[in-house]
Amino acid sequence: MLSSDLAKILEKKYRVAAAAARKRVERGCEGMTKLSHVIFPHRARFVYLKSExxxxxxxxxxxxxxxxxxxxxxxxxxxxxxxxxxxxxxHFLIACGAPVAQKKHISAESLTERLLKANLVKEVSFPEGEICIVRCDKESTFLDSHLLAKMKARLIAERVALLAVKDWARNLGLVSYDAVQTREDEDLQAMPQVGTFQWDMAGPSYLFPMRSYTADTQVKPGFFVCDIALSGRVSAEEISAFVKKCVTLRSLPKVGRCLQVFVAEEYTPEAFTLLKSEGVIPASTESLFGVEVAKALKSLCLVLTNTASLLKNPGALEKIFDGLSRIEGAGSTLRGSLFEFVVAYIVKTTYPGCDPEVNRKVKDVLGRGAEIDVLVVRKNREVVFIECKGVHPLGTVDNDEVVKWLDIRIPVLREVAKHHSDWCDLYQRYEIWSSGGFTEHALSLIAERQQQSNKYKIEARNADYVHSQVRDSNDKGLIRTYEEHFINHPMLEFDKAQERAKRKAERDMQRAKYQKGSSSSKPPPLPQLLAQPTVPAKK
Incomplete structure (x- = not known):
């Protein structure tokens, strides 16, 4: 409780004078602790027992x-x-409700640092390098429970939903088409910001109700801002940070009018009423995109969280893709996330009796962490560590990703296997699978590393290999889903058409270049690239 409340209990129940009660609380007792870095009004402190x-x-x-x-x-x-x-x-710096910097307000960075110093939250690093904020009582179970899988599934669903909201706002003309930004944009230097606050999505709006004019009749745009949380039903208490952010933003005189939207799966009646009373749009996935897309987004979270159910029912992949196909960019977003589940299902059919594990988190004796995309343990034979790279069908895996896999992840996994009771005596195999291809440089690096040791095997699997394994599985649902979304994807046909048009343009330019010569002289022969192959004369 607050120290002021504890002092009042001493006054009323134990007849202690007010000044003495305050001193006694200030001195404390054995096992009693004061929460640091979080100060309450009138210098009150939150006091508690260490055991609690x-x-x-x-x-x-x-x-x-x-x-x-x-x-x-x-x-x-x-x-x-x-x-x-x-x-x-x-994302926490966006959602916490604190500004980036504003007078008489604690900044989002300072708020986060104080919560960390008070040990109310912890920072946990992903093997990929991303840092997460976790409440202190969830830290021990974060990496070992479904909490991590649940967060990753939510982030993927929110990424897809933000793409849809962005297209929706642009197509309706709510925002300037090329100026709208989301937190997921690849070329983003900083999170979208309007006024002193960051948002999951923001863009200027020149609609008549939103715009205003300066003293010299220059048009001053308003803004469309949006935050998102696809985590089930949202309560009024949970939405309070967003409401506080919206109200504070409106008090800034130099910021134009703002249309503020929050996107969730659903709201409690109290949360819905609170947002409406504050002039905020309480949007749901169903009201924005329709019932089918809303169900697909919810199914996406459930399927990605429960990997075991996905391996038993690969047809769930097809339903998710079909449900989200109307969202532009959803296919490429989901491709990388769902490719590892395709690989896991292939491995399951390739090695009967093995139960592949997806997204296994491990640490070696030095505390270095790594994530195993797909893990297969063949009893008394070998352990297989598979790295999955779901890239564009015509694309290649970045050389930097291959170097990171060779120089960072494999050494960590080697150390983990060395001290693992079930893996230490098994032959180790490390594979990197891609839905596209690899550069010649990457393949040479893998071959060079393989020559350095015969204690383990390193292999690269490209799109042709993966496709052949999919067809060998004889699973009609998996074959149809993979070929439609990883092989015959519309973007693949588009890129092929572009490549053909590019080659045709090059040929036309070459022909035009040589046709500019004198008509009296014989034009020079076409370049070797365009010339017909010659047949050698018989001796």
């Missing part, structure tokens, strides 16, 4: 005390709780 730290009771009382004082930390922790108490750090 991180318990459900601890957080229940802490959140009640923070809510009572309308603390910024309350809104930030509620935003974290809405996303199952784990999210990427960059």
């Amino acid at each position: 730290y991180g318990s459900p009771w601890f957080f229940e009382k802490l959140m009640a005390a923070l809510q009572k004082t309308n603390s910024t930390y309350y809104h930030a922790l509620q935003a974290l709780e809405m996303r199952s108490n784990v999210m990427p750090r960059s």
